[in-house]
Amino acid sequence: MTAIRDGQERPQSGGDGGGAARIPPVRVDLPAERLARLPNTMKRLREGSTLRIVMLGDSIVNDTARGCWHELVARHYPKCKIVCYTCVRGSTGCWFYRQPGKVEKYVLAQRPDLVVIGGISHRYDVDAIRDCLKQIRAKSPCEFFLMTGPSAPPTRLPGRIGARRPPTAKTKPTPRP
Numbered sequence: 001m002t003a004i005r006d007g008q009e010r011p012q013s014g015g016d017g018g019g020a021a022r023i024p025p026v027r028v029d030l031p032a033e034r035l036a037r038l039p040n041t042m043k044r045l046r047e048g049s050t051l052r053i054v055m056l057g058d059s060i061v062n063d064t065a066r067g068c069w070h071e072l073v074a075r076h077y078p079k080c081k082i083v084c085y086t087c088v089r090g091s092t093g094c095w096f097y098r099q100p101g102k103v104e105k106y107v108l109a110q111r112p113d114l115v116v117i118g119g120i121s122h123r124y125d126v127d128a129i130r131d132c133l134k135q136i137r138a139k140s141p142c143e144f145f146l147m148t149g150p151s152a153p154p155t156r157l158p159g160r161i162g163a164r165r166p167p168t169a170k171t172k173p174t175p176r177p
Helices: 039-047 059-066 069-076 102-106 126-139
Strands: 002-005 008-011 050-057 081-088 114-119 143-148
Touching: 039 050, 039 143, 050 059, 059 069, 059 081, 059 114, 069 081, 102 126, 114 126, 126 143
Parallel strands: 050 081, 050 114, 114 143
Antiparallel strands: 002 008
């Protein structure tokens, strides 16, 4: 990649191999059945048609969408036209989207085939995530891919690294580092 500054071309690190450090590829063995729960999505990808994806969540989902992952998927499935709608609000999770009219506006209006719900701003509210799924399922046959953070705060997950015990009358809250 080359940038032009002050009227002169200057090589940039990355992309063109111009001295940028190379990151070794990640090798992973994926289970063969990993996509079995997305049969309609996989059928569209393989056979060719349009796959309409709604990405719903917070700024983490926005960053994920901006990573252009859908373009990489399109390289593997060239018969399929992938249309990706990014419906996000910073610091906002399903607790917001479950409110009246929000699922209709942010999800159903796009007529999705696949809804990706993600991010870290769900406030550990599993019921809100379930409510959004129920609202979408009531009006759409789309499939779901859930990629979100923990569903309970560290204080409710004993045995986890960094888990804190809730304060009692005899103890003081543990300060966070």
